[in-house]
Amino acid sequence: MLPTTAALLAVLAALLAWPVPALLARARWPGRDPLVALLCWQAIGLAGGLSIIGALLVHGLAPWGHSLPEAVWAVVHGRAATGAVRGDHWVTLTLAGVLASELVGVLLLSWARIARTRRRHRALLELVVQPAPEPDARLLEHPAPVAFCIPGARPLLVLSSGMVAELDGEQLAAVVAHERAHLGEHHHLLLLPFVAWKAALPVLPAAERAHGAVRELVEMRADDIALGSLHGSAPRRTLAAAIVAAAGGAGGVPAGALAVAGAGVRARVVRLLEPADPLPPAARASALAAAVLLLLVPTVLLLLPAL
Template identity: 80%
Template sequence: MLPATAVSLAVLAALLAWPVPALLARARWPRRDPLVALVCWQAVGLAGGLSIIGALLVHGLAPWGHSLPEALGAVLTGHPAGDPVRGDHWVALTLAGVLASELLGVLLLSWVRTTRARRRHRELLELVVQPSADLPDTRLLEHPAPVAFCIPGARPLLVLSSGMVAELDEDQLAAVVAHERAHLREHHHLLLLPFVAWEAALPVLPAAGRAHAAVRELVEMRADDVALASLAGRVPRRTLARAIVAAAGGPGGAGVPDGALAVTGSATGARVIRLLEPPSPLSAPARWAALIAAGLLLLLPTVLLLAPAF
């Protein structure tokens, strides 16, 4: 059973490494419901990593048993292999270990580096920013460019530049602050981290960069949607769109530290169009179909790995 399992997992890994991310990145429906699309992207990433590592592991352990639990049990208890162990088995086991170590290592390294960068920037900013008298939990930074960003973490920091305050009216400022608070409240930096690590670990894989870009765009659209739900003006969509355009009109990325989430973080043009010409929301059946598909996608590699044991 293990050779068939390895082939099935390898086929699934190949599908999740290129065609599935390409189709999802080009699809139009994610903009109709960024939250559901983000769930789907997380499922694609997790299932893809489990599939490729599982395929290599299953092939490498094939001489020790007819199922993964049986083979792992035999190896861990020191039982000899029932079939000859060829060179390709050792190569597969080595690649599985290297790939798993690289993915997990890069993920951990990305988290450590990003956390340190955010802590360093937060400490520096706290020396120069001042609490806002009008916007609670918001700090003001003397900077001529219109800049707004938040630094997530255990002690989150939401910063507006003096240029942003001068550029926007009261409703637009409220929209920008609501957008940044959405990033912090929903921990969007954690949704981005696996794709940052995926792109860093597999830079030659086009799907890695495509997935990272798509998730960045969806995170910003999701923050826009959450912000809109909290705005009280007559035309909140136009208000937020004008704020995004004003912020994007400043020097690109000026004053935004690494690891921060900014209101002009990604796909500003597409987001403005989406705000002014909102697409129809996904229907309830479509939402549930996408979420069930994501759940099944996560379940499939696990079933393939464990099914031969039953």
């Protein structure tokens, strides 16, 4: 029967709903390798959703088979249940359907709302911007130091006149490199699941924690990519100075945009000026293996015969 499998999935879902995100959010190593940390957060989100919905499905379909595929096959073909169908089975099946619909629905709704907001801002900006000194960028007449990019099918990288006036050439190049990193790696897609998770489960502390952590890691990752393209004697100081300058105009960044002063300004500046050692290869491999394992465990529990 499937109750043991359902219980294991429920335990995994509970761990991924609070203690695991809390531990990762408090850990210090993600700043040493933001990309690996982002992959771990994605694995936590996917495995958590799969575990809780899977636990409900497994329990609800237990009377129809000894494994989830067998039970689903029996239901699809209209076969009678081999065990007693109780009220709790119908309740958990209903909850699974409601939760899955809510998570998918909120994800699609969040994507549609953000995309609509970005299209509106892009259309308005294109009416007033003009070519900027930096290639592929646009200049917006605004006294505050503002720099941001609007991702999408037609990405837009915007620098304010205040930003151009305040920064020197190297600092301006650092800002542009940071924004290009956001666009090049499609960081808005990494953020979207956590925006939806926060909207779907606002009472869950892990949702807020995960959203904040991923926002900061995305900015750190863009910093790292930008550093790789910068020249000069002190690229870290150059980028740190640009981030501090842009923080003064963070309030002028439109909704849905990604900005160089978007999140974790203090932690990022400290990280740039006092860089920690890179994550050792063994630790990096262990973190990646843990992310893969998080995805494999609920998948195996759902597909293999019941324990």
